Amino acid sequence: MAKKQTNRTSKHQRRDKEEEFVQIDIFKVPAPQAEMYSVLREAxxxxxxxxxxxxxxxxERVSDNPEEGEAIVAYDADGVExxxxxxxxxxxxQAQKARDKDQLAKFLENQY
Incomplete structure (x- = not known):
């Protein structure tokens, strides 16, 4: 008699799926995209x-919010964000799409 197939995933299968992600900052990125994401993030x-x-x-780069992850922060002469x-x-x-159109500076204006 053939073994009945179920929709359950084994612990091994779940672990394999978890291993398919790479931690970058506080985010888990799918392994196949991790290298490209990391390069674009740095750029x-x-x-x-x-x-x-x-x-x-x-x-400067800051990591002052563990729920949001790393950020780039700009300050005025008085040190006010x-x-x-x-x-x-x-x-x-979104920033990469703007970079592709040479419009990153315009995109960043919306971050003020």
Whole structure:
């Protein structure tokens, strides 16, 4: 008699699925996209720093919110925060689309 097939997943199958993700900052990214996401994330972060350092007194990477993850933050001359871009997958995707159109600076204006 053939063994009845069920929709249940074994612990081994669940563990394999969990291993298919890579932790980047606080986010789990599918392993096949992790390397490209990491490259794009760094490119967006560096270009954002470059742009904001010309517009504000100071811009830096910070990890001050464990629920949101790493961000790029811009400050005025008095040290008051003026803009923040969280480096989460959604923002990276939107920022990369803007970069592709040479419009990252315009995209970043919406972060003020």
């Amino acid at each position: 967006v972060a560096e270009e954002t720093l470059e742009i904001w350092r010309t517009e504000f007194a100071k811009a 003026q803009a923040r871009l969280y480096l989460n997958p959604s923002n990276i995707s």
